[in-house]
Amino acid sequence: MAAAVPIEITVKSLSESGLKSIPSCFASKNLQDLEVIDPQEGTIPIIDFPLLTSSDPQHMSKIIQDLGRACEDGDSSCTNVVEFQLINHGIPESLMKNIMDGLKGFFDLSNEEKTEFQGNHVMDHITRSVFNADSKKVHCCRDFLKCFVHSEFHFPNKPAGLRDTAFEYTGETREVTMELLKGVSESLGLEPNYFSKALDLDSGLGRFIANLYPPCPQPELTMGIHPHTDPGLLTILIENGISGLQILHNGKWFRVYAPPNALMVNIADQLEVVTNGKYKGAIHRATLYGKAMATRMSLAIAYGPCPDKVIRPASEFVNESHPPAYTALTCGEYYELHLANAYSKITALDYVRIQN
Ligand SMILES: O=C(O)CCC(=O)C(=O)O
Numbered sequence: 001m002a003a004a005v006p007i008e009i010t011v012k013s014l015s016e017s018g019l020k021s022i023p024s025c026f027a028s029k030n031l032q033d034l035e036v037i038d039p040q041e042g043t044i045p046i047i048d049f050p051l052l053t054s055s056d057p058q059h060m061s062k063i064i065q066d067l068g069r070a071c072e073d074g075d076s077s078c079t080n081v082v083e084f085q086l087i088n089h090g091i092p093e094s095l096m097k098n099i100m101d102g103l104k105g106f107f108d109l110s111n112e113e114k115t116e117f118q119g120n121h122v123m124d125h126i127t128r129s130v131f132n133a134d135s136k137k138v139h140c141c142r143d144f145l146k147c148f149v150h151s152e153f154h155f156p157n158k159p160a161g162l163r164d165t166a167f168e169y170t171g172e173t174r175e176v177t178m179e180l181l182k183g184v185s186e187s188l189g190l191e192p193n194y195f196s197k198a199l200d201l202d203s204g205l206g207r208f209i210a211n212l213y214p215p216c217p218q219p220e221l222t223m224g225i226h227p228h229t230d231p232g233l234l235t236i237l238i239e240n241g242i243s244g245l246q247i248l249h250n251g252k253w254f255r256v257y258a259p260p261n262a263l264m265v266n267i268a269d270q271l272e273v274v275t276n277g278k279y280k281g282a283i284h285r286a287t288l289y290g291k292a293m294a295t296r297m298s299l300a301i302a303y304g305p306c307p308d309k310v311i312r313p314a315s316e317f318v319n320e321s322h323p324p325a326y327t328a329l330t331c332g333e334y335y336e337l338h339l340a341n342a343y344s345k346i347t348a349l350d351y352v353r354i355q356n
Pocket residue numbers: 209211224225230237239244245284285286297298299300
């Protein structure tokens with residue numbers, strides 16, 4: 001007798017089975033413990049990308065200042081969240097549409113067709129989510145595909161054409177990220193290539209994370225992704241026209257609505273650590289509030305140093321009044337911490353913060 005093929009469950013297949021309520025393992029506690037608000041104008045800074053390479057020194061110095069302010073999340077007088085929206089970034093609208101359409105095609109493949117991309121370990125080249133009902137964790141209502149796309153490009157070879165589109169899109173986002181990092185360096189009074197050189201970013205990691213949040217019968221009881229910060233320096237995020245991202249700031253969750261075709265940019269863990277806390281990793285979560293019975297998709301691309309690079313506060317940010325506020329950890333260890341805490345309230349940065 002042939003061995004039984006285990007039935008693989010994804011959040012998408014659960015959603016399609018027509019459940020009227022969510023299985024209890026998806027129900028999160030205390031979702032309403034903090035206020036959720038719509039941001040006022042200016043709370044989420046808008047950065048006009050071409051100004052970063054402007055030949056007009058006045059424009060240039062203004063945009064660098066704006067970028068620096070966008071990366072800070074200081075005391076309660078600070079009015080902006082640590083996320084900004086990048087407009088006129090030069091990534092063609094058609095490419096952004098094609099990558100989201102292609103990813104929908106990937107999630108629409110049958111589970112059998114996707115089995116080969118499962119992966120077992122957080123550092124595997126390609127991994128995808130499979131729901132495990134036996135685990136004691138509070139699950140997230142999302143399916144994902146994660147691939148390392150830099151310095152080597154790894155990506156599923158189906159559906160047809162998606163790999164090429166992903167290659168093109170990740171190349172474009174890398175260029176934008178490297179240019180942004182030049183501006184970030186300058187906003188800290190450092191030379192433009194400071195991060196690239198100090199952290200060997202040519203051999204750094206690029207992580208591609210595609211998220212699918214299928215229609216959910218009780219979106220108010222669960223989460224697409226629990227609160228977390230991202231590994232890496234900066235994350236570039238797009239979505240399929242349905243919002244759901246929220247950023248924590250001054251004890252409140254701010255809903256994020258991206259202007260059409262803008263990139264949402266989050267400050268990530270290693271920028272906080274290297275700058276000894278001057279810039280702050282954005283604590284964010286993906287909710288399902290957008291349209292309860294619509295499928296939301298998002299694509300996050302995070303660039304950072306290579307797995308064995310040790311990340312600690314850089315000497316430029318440490319002095320007598322600012323002793324090191326974080327312990328040293330490799331980037332690979334950050335990825336492990338992210339996985340281990342994907343379902344808890346603790347973020348990776350909570351492990352490395354030193355209480356001075
Ligand atoms: O879907 C979103 O808006 C957020 C996704 C995200 O935070 C992630 O993939 O790390």
